[in-house]
Amino acid sequence: MPNGRLDTSAAPAFERDMVTATQSDSVSLLIDLRELVYVSSAGLRVILMAAKRVRAKGGRIALCGLQPQVAEVFEISGFGAIVPIHADRESALAALR
Amino acid sequence: MTVLLDVASFLGGLGLFFTGIRALSANMMQLGGRPLRRAVAAYGQRPAVLAVAGTATGALIQSSNGITFILVSMVRAGLLPMVTAMPLLLWANLGTSALVMVASIDLRLVTLLSLGVAGIWLFIDRKAGTTRRQLMESVLAIAMLFLGLELLRAGTAGLHDGGAVAEVLDLVGTSAPGAFVLGFVVTLFTQSSSATTIIAVTASQTGMLPFHGAALLVVGASLGSGASVVLMGASVRGSQRQLVLFQGLSKLLGAAVLVALIGLEDVTGWPLVLSWVRALAAEPGRQLAFIYLSCQLTVLMSSYGFAPWVRRLLVAVAPPLPAERLGVPQFIYDAAVGDADIALILAEKEQMRITAALPSLLEEADPATRDGIERLSEEIERFLGSVAGSGEDAAALPRSQLDHLVNLRARNEVLRLLNDAVLQLGLTREGMPPGDAADLADALTQGLAAVLMCADDAARDRDRDSIEMLRQITSDRSAVVDGIRRRLVKAANQETVYRLTSLFERAVWLVQRYAVLLDATKPD
Numbered sequence: 001m002p003n004g005r006l007d008t009s010a011a012p013a014f015e016r017d018m019v020t021a022t023q024s025d026s027v028s029l030l031i032d033l034r035e036l037v038y039v040s041s042a043g044l045r046v047i048l049m050a051a052k053r054v055r056a057k058g059g060r061i062a063l064c065g066l067q068p069q070v071a072e073v074f075e076i077s078g079f080g081a082i083v084p085i086h087a088d089r090e091s092a093l094a095a096l097r
Numbered sequence: 098m099t100v101l102l103d104v105a106s107f108l109g110g111l112g113l114f115f116t117g118i119r120a121l122s123a124n125m126m127q128l129g130g131r132p133l134r135r136a137v138a139a140y141g142q143r144p145a146v147l148a149v150a151g152t153a154t155g156a157l158i159q160s161s162n163g164i165t166f167i168l169v170s171m172v173r174a175g176l177l178p179m180v181t182a183m184p185l186l187l188w189a190n191l192g193t194s195a196l197v198m199v200a201s202i203d204l205r206l207v208t209l210l211s212l213g214v215a216g217i218w219l220f221i222d223r224k225a226g227t228t229r230r231q232l233m234e235s236v237l238a239i240a241m242l243f244l245g246l247e248l249l250r251a252g253t254a255g256l257h258d259g260g261a262v263a264e265v266l267d268l269v270g271t272s273a274p275g276a277f278v279l280g281f282v283v284t285l286f287t288q289s290s291s292a293t294t295i296i297a298v299t300a301s302q303t304g305m306l307p308f309h310g311a312a313l314l315v316v317g318a319s320l321g322s323g324a325s326v327v328l329m330g331a332s333v334r335g336s337q338r339q340l341v342l343f344q345g346l347s348k349l350l351g352a353a354v355l356v357a358l359i360g361l362e363d364v365t366g367w368p369l370v371l372s373w374v375r376a377l378a379a380e381p382g383r384q385l386a387f388i389y390l391s392c393q394l395t396v397l398m399s400s401y402g403f404a405p406w407v408r409r410l411l412v413a414v415a416p417p418l419p420a421e422r423l424g425v426p427q428f429i430y431d432a433a434v435g436d437a438d439i440a441l442i443l444a445e446k447e448q449m450r451i452t453a454a455l456p457s458l459l460e461e462a463d464p465a466t467r468d469g470i471e472r473l474s475e476e477i478e479r480f481l482g483s484v485a486g487s488g489e490d491a492a493a494l495p496r497s498q499l500d501h502l503v504n505l506r507a508r509n510e511v512l513r514l515l516n517d518a519v520l521q522l523g524l525t526r527e528g529m530p531p532g533d534a535a536d537l538a539d540a541l542t543q544g545l546a547a548v549l550m551c552a553d554d555a556a557r558d559r560d561r562d563s564i565e566m567l568r569q570i571t572s573d574r575s576a577v578v579d580g581i582r583r584r585l586v587k588a589a590n591q592e593t594v595y596r597l598t599s600l601f602e603r604a605v606w607l608v609q610r611y612a613v614l615l616d617a618t619k620p621d
Contacts, residue, residue: 041456041546048551048570052562069536075577077544078570078605 003035006043014043018050027059028096032089034065039073051083064092107252111296113245118159118292120238124231125157144184151185155192162288164189165326165344169337179336183343183404187397190347193291194390196242200295201302201386204243212240250299269310276310277317277356284321288329293318294389301381308381312371312388316355319392323348335418339411343400346407351396420465423454424472429480437498440484444505445556447477451512452553455519456546462523470516474509481506501618508614515607519549522600525593533585534594541601552608555615564616571609578602 002014021029029050033039047063054061064086066074074080086092158164168186171177177185215237222230269276284293294315300306306314323345330341355370362369368376374387400407417425427450428443451470458466485494485502494502522545526538548570555563578598585594 039543041460041543041550044543044547045550048547048566052566056562069540073540073543076540076574076581076601077547078572078574079547081569081572082566 001032001035002043005038005040006036006046007038007040008042011040011042011046015046015049018046018053022050022053022057022059025057027054027057029054029059029061030089030092030096031061031063032065032092033063033070034067036070037067039070041077044073044077044079047083048079060096062086062092062096064089103252105252106248110245110248110250110252113241114249114295115245115287115292117238117240117242117245118289121235121242122158122160122163124235124238125159147181147184148188151188152192154185155189156195157192158189159193159196159291160289161186161190161193161322161344162326162329165330165341169330169333169340172336172340179339182340183408184401186340186344187347187400190396191390191393194386194393197291197294197298197386197389200243200246201298201380201382205247208240208243208247211236212244215240246295246299249296250303267305267307269306269314271307271310273310273313276314280314280317280319281321281324284318285325285328288322288325290315290318290322291389293321294385298382298385301385304381306381308375308384309371311381311385312359312374313356315385315388316352316359316392319389319396320348320352323352335415335421338415339417342411342415343407346411347396347400350399350403351392354399355392355395418465420463420469423450423466423469424476426473426476426480429477431480431483434480434483434486437484437494437502440480441498441501441505444477444481444484447473447480448505448508448512449553449556451516452549452556455512455515456549456553458516459519459523459542459546459549462520462527464520467516467520471513474513474516477509478506481509504614504618508611511607511611511614515604515611518600518604518607519545522597522604525597525600529590529593534590534597537581537585537594538597541597545601545604548605548608552611555612559615564612567612568609568616571605571612574602574605 002010004010006014021027031047031050051061062084063074065088066085071085074083074085084092084095086095154164155161158167165186168177168182172179172182215233218233219230219237222233224230269279280290280293280297283296284290287293297306297311297314297318301308301311326341326348327345330338333341358369359371361367362371370388370391374384374391377387378384426447428446429440430443433440433443451473454466454470458470481502485506522542526535526542529535529538548567551563551567551570555567578601581598582594585591
């Protein structure tokens with residue numbers, strides 16, 4: 001669960017986590033972003049790459065708990081069209097099942 | 098009273114001379130700048146054209162410093178490559194000899210006539226900005242310059258009788274190091290070795306400045322001109338710095354060679370420089386003019402002689418800036434045009450350098466990066482144009498290659514438009530004060546940068562998923578943008594919000610166009 005700022009300096013560590021999380025053959029991935037206060041283009045790209053890997057394996061991905069300013073960046077970038085965004089963890093888990 | 102009049106004549110002459118030479122340079126830069134750019138753009142590859150254009154420019158503008166900075170601005174704008182700018186500058190140095198040669202001739206009659214004609218003409222013809230008026234202003238400037246020299250000559254001759262000035266000039270004329278340093282220092286202030294030399298020519302004509310010292314004063318002035326260019330250009334970087342350092346280094350090389358030759362002549366008595374000049378001209382002023390000419394010839398020859406080492410040194414000392422490197426193709430080359438298959442692959446790789454650079458342009462809105470991208474896309478377009486060749490050549494290409502070619506040209510155009518939109522968005526964001534609108538600008542920037550990164554990934558991967566994702570994230574954004582505008586309708590800087598959102602919409606639409614074009618040529 002990323003927290004604080006997901007910018008150019010934090011993106012490489014987050015990317016490593018995402019690679020690890022998407023290594024198994026079949027995967028459903030929920031990324032809880034409630035602790036995240038800022039996301040930069042580098043952070044968005046890591047999430048999109050993770051979504052691409054999960055989709056390639058036939059899995060599903062979802063995001064939840066986005067703070068308003070983070071949700072706005074997702075909306076502006078159009079990434080919401082690729083990665084489903086849910087208000088909370090429960091609804092996201094329900095959607096992934 | 099007579100001494101006071103001589104001093105006034107000396108100072109008045111200097112004032113007229115400097116005003117004239119400055120006005121001449123300014124006018125000639127306006128008159129000659131465009132023709133020079135045209136000639137260089139059309140025939141810049143031919144050494145003879147460079148020699149004639151450079152010499153003519155130097156003769157007209159009469160300031161190697163001024164010419165250096167004209168060329169620096171042309172290199173900065175991408176109008177001139179360094180390989181063309183360097184020889185142009187060397188020949189321009191030679192061209193500055195023209196005024197020194199003319200100043201060594203008695204031109205009182207021509208000066209007064211020119212002054213009369215130009216002054217009356219400018220009084221009658223009041224239409225500003227015409228070429229005819231600029232020409233007459235140049236004639237007036239030349240006449241002022243020579244009238245100044247006449248006053249200077251008269252004042253100096255008067256002071257000669259006073260004794261003290263004559264003693265100082267005699268001391269300078271007989272002390273080689275002193276004369277060299279004086280020429281160097283005076284030129285640092287006048288910023289023109291030809292101006293310093295012309296003053297020395299005038300002093301020589303009155304018989305006050307011994308030839309040997311005066312010759313070294315002229316060599317010192319040449320080095321001073323190079324030093325003043327380096328000082329004035331201390332803030333420029335990359336290729337432009339290379340050009341500034343090249344001028345300084347050329348002058349240093351020329352001065353070093355000439356001082357060594359004069360020193361050798363002094364010691365051995367071999368006729369190397371001064372004896373030849375004495376044989377060529379008897380009149381002291383003319384002799385100095387020939388020394389100036391030899392100085393510029395030595396700069397020219399030594400710089401051509403050492404050119405490969407000088408270029409390597411300059412690249413090591415002042416490497417090209419990242420934005421400059423961006424503008425130089427790394428994949429496409431003229432010989433590849435003949436094989437359309439390879440040519441199209443290379444052009445596509447070159448285009449990927451643009452998609453990779455666009456996100457960084459958004460993060461740091463540097464117009465130099467935008468210019469680098471623009472130059473690269475122009476090169477790609479020129480290359481693709483050559484691959485297409487004439488109508489018959491294009492028709493000879495197989496259908497798949499023709500489609501690919503047309504697609505790449507369309508992509509190139511989209512990337513050029515995107516380059517402008519991205520820079521404008523970045524610049525608008527940078528000027529915003531903190532607040533809601535600035536937060537929005539940051540969100541738009543991060544969002545668009547992510548979209549641009551995806552476009553770069555899609556261009557490299559070329560797989561169905563990447564392109565489809567790019568199409569999805571660049572789908573119609575008008576609802577989102579309208580929502581933002583409504584939310585910030587009461588923001589203080591509404592104009593900026595509107596501009597930002599419009600630029601964002603435009604950029605996203607262009608990326609969508611790019612995705613459609615990528616989709617049309619993706620591998621099966």
